[in-house]
Amino acid sequence: MGQAKCNAVIGGVTGMNDEALARFRELIAERLAALDNEDARGEAGQATVELDQQAVGRLSRMDALQNQAMAKASHARRQGERRRLNAALARIEEGEYGFCEDCGxxxxxxxxxxxPAAGKCIQCAKG
Known part of the structure; x- marks a missing residue:
């Protein structure tokens, strides 16, 4: 194990100092807040589509259903990103942030x- 890697393991995190870790915590918190804002704006798009023929024409209803499906897909994407960001926060707390999950x-x-939620180095991410 190289000296830099050894020092990083003894310190519990990668070669990052406390300032860098604080910066990444802040960046993750900002991204989580942005996801919350997007969720708040996207709630209306996920509402049940009214199927009353008198209120909405067939094409308008189809358009509303498509918009609803896209809003739900966007919500699912945000949920996935939220899970990745929370996992990154957990890695920071465990002292494993900044190490590749595959090769170390x-x-x-x-x-x-x-x-900031990346859990793999570029080589392992490429496959």
Missing amino acids: EDIAEGRLELD
């Missing part, structure tokens, strides 16, 4: 800046 090597900070 450090994940580049630039990758974590783009996707």
